[in-house]
Amino acid sequence: MERPGRLLLQSELRVRNAAYDVSLSRSLLIWKRRTSSPVYHPFRPSVCHSVPVSEIISVREEEEENGSRQRDDGSWKKIREREGKDCRQAFTVLYVERCRQHRWRCAEVTFTCSDEAVCQHWVSSIREQLATSRPKHLLVYINPYGGKRQGKRIYEQKVAPLFTQAGISTSVIVTEYANHARDHLKMEAELKKFDGVVCVGGDGMFSEIIHGLIWRTQIDCGVDPNSPEEALSPCSLRIGIIPAGSTDCICFASVGTNDPVTSALHIIVGDSQPLDVCSVHHNNMFLRYSVSLLGYGFYGDVLSDSERKRWMGPARYDFSGLKMFLTHHYYEGTVSYLPAKGIIGTPRDATRCRSGCVICQHNGQLNSERSEKYEMDEASDSESSGEWRTIRGKFLAINAASMSCACPRSPKGLSPAAHLADGTTDLILVRKCSRFNFLRHLLRHTSKDDQFDLTFIEVHRVRRFRFMPRHCQSDSDLELDLHENSKRQIFSQICKDHPACGCAPAYSSWNCDGEILTHTGIDVRVHGQLIKLFARGIEELPVFEDLSNPCAI
Numbered sequence: 001m002e003r004p005g006r007l008l009l010q011s012e013l014r015v016r017n018a019a020y021d022v023s024l025s026r027s028l029l030i031w032k033r034r035t036s037s038p039v040y041h042p043f044r045p046s047v048c049h050s051v052p053v054s055e056i057i058s059v060r061e062e063e064e065e066n067g068s069r070q071r072d073d074g075s076w077k078k079i080r081e082r083e084g085k086d087c088r089q090a091f092t093v094l095y096v097e098r099c100r101q102h103r104w105r106c107a108e109v110t111f112t113c114s115d116e117a118v119c120q121h122w123v124s125s126i127r128e129q130l131a132t133s134r135p136k137h138l139l140v141y142i143n144p145y146g147g148k149r150q151g152k153r154i155y156e157q158k159v160a161p162l163f164t165q166a167g168i169s170t171s172v173i174v175t176e177y178a179n180h181a182r183d184h185l186k187m188e189a190e191l192k193k194f195d196g197v198v199c200v201g202g203d204g205m206f207s208e209i210i211h212g213l214i215w216r217t218q219i220d221c222g223v224d225p226n227s228p229e230e231a232l233s234p235c236s237l238r239i240g241i242i243p244a245g246s247t248d249c250i251c252f253a254s255v256g257t258n259d260p261v262t263s264a265l266h267i268i269v270g271d272s273q274p275l276d277v278c279s280v281h282h283n284n285m286f287l288r289y290s291v292s293l294l295g296y297g298f299y300g301d302v303l304s305d306s307e308r309k310r311w312m313g314p315a316r317y318d319f320s321g322l323k324m325f326l327t328h329h330y331y332e333g334t335v336s337y338l339p340a341k342g343i344i345g346t347p348r349d350a351t352r353c354r355s356g357c358v359i360c361q362h363n364g365q366l367n368s369e370r371s372e373k374y375e376m377d378e379a380s381d382s383e384s385s386g387e388w389r390t391i392r393g394k395f396l397a398i399n400a401a402s403m404s405c406a407c408p409r410s411p412k413g414l415s416p417a418a419h420l421a422d423g424t425t426d427l428i429l430v431r432k433c434s435r436f437n438f439l440r441h442l443l444r445h446t447s448k449d450d451q452f453d454l455t456f457i458e459v460h461r462v463r464r465f466r467f468m469p470r471h472c473q474s475d476s477d478l479e480l481d482l483h484e485n486s487k488r489q490i491f492s493q494i495c496k497d498h499p500a501c502g503c504a505p506a507y508s509s510w511n512c513d514g515e516i517l518t519h520t521g522i523d524v525r526v527h528g529q530l531i532k533l534f535a536r537g538i539e540e541l542p543v544f545e546d547l548s549n550p551c552a553i
C-alpha cells in the first residue's frame with residue numbers, strides 16, 4: 001500500500017456521530033477515529049480506514065439537519081433559508097471496495113462538519129485530485145443479442161447509474177446488426193469527442209470494436225492496415241469491456257472476473273492495461289485481428305458447430321465441445337514459427353501475468369526498442385536471418401493464445417503463463433493422440449495439473465507463425481481451397497452416412513476470438529501493446545495484513 005505523502009488537507013470531521021481525524025494527500029484519503037482512551041476495544045468497529053485517491057469513484061455534497069441527511073439540491077436550500085434551521089454540512093465519498101474473487105463494489109462514507117467552507121474545501125480538494133486519467137465522455141456500443149441477450153438490461157441497470165454518479169457522459173449505440181459497431185467506428189464515429197469506447201457484449205463484440213478502432217487509427221496515421229510487414233500505430237482510446245457474452249475471456253483474463261459492476265468501476269477510475277494484438281493475413285491479404293485465441297482443429301470445429309446452435313445460448317459451447325471431442329478429427333499441415341528472442345518468461349514457468357506485471361514491462365520495452373531497430377534494418381527479423389522453425393505433422397489442435405484465455409470454464413486458461421502485453425503469443429500444438437489422452441489434456445485445463453506436460457503437446461512463445469494445411473500445397477491457390485472445401489462437404493456427407501469409415505476432413509477452420517476465418521493458410525504476427533483496456537490486469541490477492549498500512553503510522 002502507498003504511504004500517505006505530503007498532506008493536502010487535514011480536519012476533524014464526524015462519521016456517524018463519532019469524531020475522526022481525516023486527512024487527504026495526493027495518494028490517500030485516511031479517516032482515523034479519535035479515541036478518548038488508548039485502550040483497545042475488541043468489539044468496536046475498525047477505527048482507521050484508508051482509500052487510495054485513485055480508487056475514489058466520486059464525491060458529492062450533502063446537507064444534514066439534526067442528524068437526518070438530505071441531498072444538496074436547490075429546493076432544500078430554500079427551505080433552510082426560510083426556516084433558518086441549524087444545519088450542518090456533509091459530503092459523501094464513494095470508493096472502491098474489494099470483494100471476493102476480484103470483484104469490486106462501490107462503498108460510501110459520509111463526513112459531516114459544522115463549517116460550510118471547510119466542507120466545500122474538502123469536496124473541491126478531492127475533486128481536484130480525481131482529474132487526469134479519468135474518462136469524461138464515453139462512446140458505448142451494446143450488442144443486444146450477445147450471451148443471454150441481457151446486454152441492454154445489464155448496461156441500463158448496473159452500469160449507467162454508476163457512470164452518472166461519476167459524472168461521465170455517454171453516447172450509447174445499441175447495435176442493429178452484426179458489424180454495426182465496427183463500421184460505425186471505422187467510418188462515422190467522432191472519436192475526438194471521446195475519452196474511451198465501451199463494449200457491452202462478448203468476445204465477438206469486442207473483436208468488432210478493435211477492428212473498427214485499429215483500422216481507423218491506421219487510416220488516421222497514414223499506415224497501410226493491409227500490409228503484414230507494416231508496424232501498426234497504437235490506438236490512443238482505451239476500451240472498457242462490460243461482459244455480456246458467452247465466454248467473455250478477454251474481460252476475465254484482464255480483470256479476473258466477469259462482473260459488469262467491477263468493469264464499470266475500472267472504467268470510472270481510469271485504469272489502463274495495454275494488450276497485444278495479432279494480425280492475421282492470408283497471402284499478404286489482411287483477414288482479421290486476434291487478442292485471445294486463434295485456434296485450428298478442435299476450437300475451430302467447436303465454434304463452427306456451435307454457431308448453428310446460437311439459440312442454446314452459452315451452453316452451445318458445452319454441447320459442441322462434447323460433440324467435437326467425440327468426433328476426434330485431426331488435421332495435417334505445416335506450422336512454422338519465429339521464437340521470441342531476448343524475452344524473459346516461458347510458457348511453462350510458474351509466473352502469472354498480474355497487475356503491474358514486470359515481464360510485460362520488460363518485454364514491452366524490448367519490443368519498442370526492437371521495432372525502432374526494425375525500421376532501420378528491415379531484414380533483421382525476416383526469414384533471411386534463418387530463425388524460423390518448421391514442424392510438419394498431424395494435429396488435433398493448433399492454438400495460439402496471446403493472453404491466458406482464462407474464463408469461467410477454465411479459470412487458469414489455455415496458456416496459464418501467457419502475458420497480456422509482452423508482445424508474444426503462446427503457440428500450442430496438440431499432436432494426434434488417443435481420445436483418452438486428449439481428454440487428459442482438456443481436463444487439465446480445469447485442474448492444477450500442467451496441461452502441457454504430455455508427450456503429444458508442445459508449446460512455444462513466438463512473435464510470428466504461419467500455418468499451411470497439407471492439402472493446400474500452393475497457398476495462393478484459392479480455387480483449390482474452394483475445390484477442397486466442396487470435396488470436404490461431400491466427404492463429410494459420406495462420413496455422416498457411413499460413420500465407421502474413419503476418414504477425416506482435410507480442413508478445419510480457424511477460431512479467431514470467436515469468429516470463424518474463411519481461410520486456413522494464415523500468417524500471424526504479434527503487435528505488442530497495440531491497444532489499451534480500462535483494466536489493470538488481475539490483482540494479486542492479499543496474503544496477510546500489509547505492514548505498510550498507513551493507518552499504522
Ligand SMILES: CCCCCCCCCCCCC/C=C/[C@@H](O)[C@H](COP(=O)(O)O)NC(C)=O
Nearest residue numbers: 202203204245246247248249410442445513514
Ligand atoms: C472435457 C472438459 C473440457 C474443458 C476444456 C476447457 C477449456 C476451455 C478453454 C476455453 C478457451 C476459450 C478461449 C476463448 C474463446 C472465445 O473467443 C470464443 C468466443 O467467445 P464469445 O462467445 O464471443 O463470448 N469462445 C469459444 C468457446 O470459442
Ligand SMILES: Nc1ncnc2c1ncn2[C@@H]1O[C@H](COP(=O)(O)OP(=O)(O)O)[C@@H](O)[C@H]1O
Nearest residue numbers: 146147175176177178201202203204205245246
Ligand atoms: N445487433 C446485432 N445483431 C446480430 N448480431 C450482432 C449484433 N451486434 C453484434 N452482433 C454480432 O454478434 C456476435 C456475437 O456477439 P457477442 O457479444 O460476442 O456474444 P457471444 O459471446 O454470445 O458470442 C458478434 O459476432 C457480433 O458481431
Ligand SMILES: [Ca+2]
Nearest residue numbers: 276402419424
Ligand atoms: Ca501476449
